[in-house]
Amino acid sequence: MNTFQDPATLEAARASRQARMQAGLASRYRSDALFRWAGLGAVSFSALVLLLLLVSMASSGWAGFHRSELRMSVPIRGRLQIDPARLAQPDPLGGLEVAGLPALVKSAASQAFGPEADALISDAAWREVGEKLVTDPSLLTRNVIEVSVPASDDLANAQRGGGDAALRQQAANLAREGKLVRAFDTGFLVRSDATNPQSVGIWGALKGSMMTMLVTLLLAFPVGVLSALYLEEYATRNRWTDIIEISINNLAAVPSIIFGLLGLAVFLAAFPNYRSAPLIGGMTLALMTMPVIVISGRNAIKAVPPSIRDAALAMGASPVQVVFHHVLPLALPGILTGTIIGMARALGETAPLLMIGMRAFVASPPSDFTSPATVLPVQIFLWSDEIDRGFVERTSAAIVVLLIFLLVMNGIAIYLRNRFEKRW
Amino acid sequence: MSPGILFFLAFGLGLVGWLAGRSRAWAFRKTAPGGRIHSLPDFHAWYVGLWIAVPTLLFALLWDAISPGLVLQSVLSDPAAAALPAFGFEREAMMGEARAVATGAARAVFNSEAEGLVEPYRAALARYNTIGLVVTLVIAFAGGAFSFLRLRPDFTARTRVERAVMGMLFIASLVAILTTIGIVASLVFETVRFFGMVSPVDFLFGTHWAPDPMSTGTPDGSAFGAIPLFWGTIYIGAIIAMAVAIPLGLMSAVYLTQYADNSVRKIIKPLLEILAGVPTVVYGYFAALTVAPAVRDAAQAIGISNASTESAMAAGLVMGVMIIPFVSSMADDSIAAVPQAMRDGSLAMGATRAETIRKVLIPAALPGIVAGIMLAISRAIGETMIVVMAAGAAANLTANPFESMTTVTFQIVAMLTGEGSFDHPATLSAFALGMVLFLVTLTLNFIALRVVKRYREAYE
Amino acid sequence: GGQQSATRDQVRAVGSSTVYPFAKAVAESLARSDATIKAPIIESTGTGAGMKLFCAGIGPQHPDIEDASRRMKKSEFDECVKNGVKEIVEIQVGLDGVAFAEGSNGPGIALTPEDVYKALAKSPFGKPQTAKTWKDVNPALPDEPILVYGPPSTSGTRDALKELILVRGCESDPAMKALKDSDKKQHDAVCGEVREDGAYVDAGENDNLIVQKIEANPKAIGVFGYSYLEENKDKLKGLTMAGVSPTYETISDFSYPGARPLYIYVKKAHLKAIPGLQAYVNEWAKLWSKGGVLAKAGMVVAPDDVLAASSKAASELPVLDGTQLK
């Protein structure tokens, strides 16, 4: 075959090819555009779902930060037999109870809302009045104080449009008179779990989460970073390192519930006293988080250019000095990013904690690492399972709190990564 | 003395040794020829410091473990202890109260019987604290003296300290192996027990899952057929979820790596990461409360009458959304690992971007993408909260996505938090299910990681 | 575990998810009324798993109280004794009903245990299950397909469904009653097993979902604890069982066949050691009366004679005699 033929034939062939090419162009560009739109569609879909999720949680969660309150006035002066100094002593509420505050609030309520007032206000109403007095003892000298007390669960339900018709009617009337309002419930952030959605709070779970995370961090971070350093910088390829490496890579993908089974079978067997404790939860989550830290740590360490190691080695630095003087400081932002992401994942983890008894009802925040606690995601799970419909909004509110924490953590991670990405 | 104090003491003494070693090394340097000694003063300092701190810390740990027993023995030998109730737990509770008062952790005892023990306790504590303190000091002194006397200008302190550091790193990396062993061990015993009651063949190949945790007597192996669970797991995690996640994830990755310009990418990528960071319990809640009713209504609207609220569809869809960022970032990595030269080569041939992506980049990145999908599947089938909250408990062996189905993870949670007693085969089946799940995800990961590795190596 | 902390300063209760909300309410009330007592920790593990934890031994690492939605079994008692938990106090705290309900706009059918058994059993009276509609079961019932949403086999409500309704319906045939003595296993299978062809739907532990489902499908029937019916009165309508509709009163006097007692079991050995344990038991007694906090939370108050006996048990703490148990 002659590779180069007569130029005229060649030109003709070239022209016919170009004509064919021309003919196909429009449809090629169309499919290019289509492809692009499909990609944009995929991205937008994800963004939309995220938006839908956030908006639905936020809107319902916003309601969850509110509760139904009744406005009423309570006569004080001369009605409470209590020395103001008693309020500064321990258990001031006990003092007020003895002094007859519960009855006083009840009678004030029936004055304001009629004989069935007992069913309208929450059992805890007098406590809130009492706390008000404790924070400001000067109120004891007032004739009458204006208070907002939590409505009973039934009334709150009726205000939302549930429950029986009579109560709904009553709620509507009270609301019209301005006596029944939905008010922002600052107490939600400082109380703990309770049976009544009107008086639950998130602080107990939040504190439990923070303590659990602290344990996780203290265990997973050093171990993770040190193993990452070992594997990336020092380990010579042999069977041991292969096994370590395979273990870590697999652990990173082992379903979280399996870690729960591990915690149940190992940690709880070793420390039966500490069922439900942040210590055990933190240990279980640490095992889950550690591989994440190792893997991201290794990537960050790998990203430190070898030229820097070479430079330090050639200066006569020992391998340990190379790592602690140069590699670790440079890899640290990357390691921290990975750690934060791993911690964020641990913070949202539920299933393994269900396995180790962190689903208990705990009405007070944990006092130390070995006292029973619950954590935010488990609290969400428990509330989502509650009978009382008032919990639906509270669940969303708890989700909002959890999401805020996660968004902040992710935000920090993203910031760190953008800030320190590829400085060399 | 509480162990906390011993720990502090260990650190304090270590610090003293550190300072001493350092100043000694500085002194060497002043006199050494040329001012050079083998190791920097800091290494000498660490050498001495570690020789003091490590043994004392070990002793503190040991003492923490044994001293309460010693104290207890000594209190029990006190005549006041004769009055104690014979029964163990109550007696221990009183001892505990007495100790709490003796150490100042509590103000008073609940049980007056404990009152008499407070003094003996106090005395015993004081005695053993003194012993602990003295032994700590002796150990610290011995370690310090031994190490300090070894310091010389040509002493290889650096090598030794660095060897200790390396040992620490190595031990840290062993934690991963221990964890894996722990997982296997915690699953294997109960699984073996389970298979002692139910034959593995019935379990792995039976198509009927209806264990009754309340039943008594010999278990009925035919009620432990796990195929419906495996099917539900695969149907939700590997079919429905992947039908959502693969196209959307892949197209997102393509868009982000090939089309979007930098500013768009800077916004979208974090958004996807947030989607990946939403806790599964939130997805579960979202699935149960928002998606499931919508799916049911939609199914009924198209004429599927027995559509369930807890449908495989709802759980699968939400799980798919959860997996999108995972697939997209794996695909992103794989596509990015294809050398720029491939893309340039294709573009220089006059290919459009879509052609370049479809015909060159994706085929070239395919091993990585496939491995990524395997990892995504392994994550989906191990996902728990979404199915617990949205998929249901019914072990149906059906292909209708609007029916309720159950999964392996759901049953693990149900069996372990349910009514069965702990040695009932229904409860033990959770561990066998966990074992299956572990082995399947292990296999998937193992294959996927090998594929990824080989693929990365192919492009250096 | 060789922990040195030989004590615990708060009460721990485990067990039934049915009793859980009430146990929570009592714990909360106790913590409020006495500031010196730490709020008890209540964990919903399910009755069976709770029994396992409860019976594992004496000591701070083991719970003090077991909440149970059924009576302790003989086998569990033996396990307890084996592990040194010899003195157990049984206190009946109230009642729960297994309620049948449909959406408030449903047709409203009248059921009997026998109908339910025939409709839901896997092999009614040992014969294959063929019923598709309620009419197939009993010509008096409407010609509607059988669709029942109920609790899964892991829940105590399901156990109650079995014990209180199905077995009762089953034993309406004397042959079955006889079978119980001749072949226990066969009897359990015939009387207790629920059909799995889709007519009975396992709805997961979340009873709220059952409520939503039957709300959406008025022809479906839901089975759940009475407190859910109580809480969703506006959306649901209780179905009569043998002519009795599930109400507070009918359950409370056992005229409704689906009523079952709720118990707490207290470890006597822990009474002195755990601060607040006695107070917690007393708190139960304070709250379980008619119109009390627990009744408000949806628990059915036990009949007066039972209440009296329970109050006595709460103060005197008699030790359970294992031989009465089954």
Added chain:
Amino acid sequence: MNAPVPAAEAANQSAATVFPDPVGASKISARGVSVFYGQKRAIDDVSIEIPQNYVTAFIGPSGCGKSTFLRSLNRMNDTISGARVDGEILLDGVDIYRSGMDVVQLRARVGMVFQKPNPFPKSIYENIAYGPRIHGITASKGELDGIVEQSLQRAGLWDEVKDRLSDSGTALSGGQQQRLCIARAIAVDPEVILMDEPCSALDPIATARVEELIDELRGRYAIVIVTHSMQQAARVSQRTAFFHLGKIVEYGTTSDIFTNPKEEKTKDYITGRYG
């Protein structure tokens, strides 16, 4: 291989040959071209005429902008975000940067071969067929087979690979890969071929084969080659442009540039004073 090489140019290095005025026969004309990467100006006001049927070499020290300029000739710079081209580049008299210019067609007319051989990870056959396929040039499988064979023939690779067309392109040796890339480029029958250091990753023997091939191909195409090796420029090209700091310092026939440079800088570079 009886290519109609212009008679005057037949002997490669014959120093006495008089070249026709490049502008007259030019295939590509750059007029005042500047290229920017963001703020940075990598090419500064370059004008040059590139003739048909000759090999034009770009030489110059590292970083002087040779690759940048080369890539602006088929708008491959478009793929680098932040890159911007000022001035005009005419292909057969038409500005390739005019709005509405179709880059897909442009690149089919102006092929490119890269420094590192970059065959697609597909079979040898598919590598060659890629261009004709995407451009829809061929109507039948037979025609496509013909093009594949012809392109491999022209690239001098046919005999080596004809029995293993379905093997992966990446399984070939470096030199074969590079010739495969050249065959791939000529499969769409372009008018111009740009080559960016096409031999720098090859061993001496493979280099010699590719250089031979370049010489054969110029009968049909205008070829522009960037090279670091002055020896190579002298061996294969008839025109040489010397770049320095983003400008063309000198442009002329290769023999002139190497034996008789006009500029001091060129001379210094040629004699190895720097670079």
Added chain:
Amino acid sequence: MNAPVPAAEAANQSAATVFPDPVGASKISARGVSVFYGQKRAIDDVSIEIPQNYVTAFIGPSGCGKSTFLRSLNRMNDTISGARVDGEILLDGVDIYRSGMDVVQLRARVGMVFQKPNPFPKSIYENIAYGPRIHGITASKGELDGIVEQSLQRAGLWDEVKDRLSDSGTALSGGQQQRLCIARAIAVDPEVILMDEPCSALDPIATARVEELIDELRGRYAIVIVTHSMQQAARVSQRTAFFHLGKIVEYGTTSDIFTNPKEEKTKDYITGRYG
């Protein structure tokens, strides 16, 4: 900086100078050195004497093992897993591969400068001070300041950076970075400096500065430089070794190698026949 340069060598390229027998004054002697990467032999039985106070250049085609051999002179190959060195390398008569050799101290005596400037991402001051710090050379801050200034002076960088010692080393230009790396190497006062293509990433002007610096430094150190540019070898070195396929083909004074090579291969390489 008034280093005692041997008078005979003062004029760099004076071809007539007679060199002393290298073996007599040698600083480093390699005896039958082979280097393996796993199974692959990258250096094959090389023996060479490297003199004090001269610049020795290693030249040869890409991949012939120049860098490998250079890195075996300060045991930087130890850091590559799978790399193994056979034979003896004597520094002042002591085998650096003997067991018990402290590589940390060895590398303080044999400094190294790399192809790509690799300053630490720390301040200029810290870059220079790093070596003295880890080796505990200085007793006081003042002494350290003195060393930093002196090293920068010797590297000819002092005037350019004296006002911004706390700026990051990576913020300097490429040529400045490379001189910073040289200053860093000489801050620990080594006896030998190894340089692996120290100018290949630099522009011509920076290259000239570094070459000048190398020439100044040899008064004090033995310098070994790997280079791709024969012109550079001719400009800066007094001894040249020509590597090919892992062996030294020829070794001698630079002027001999370039003007009068004994081996055919050397000649071919020098004249650009390959490479």
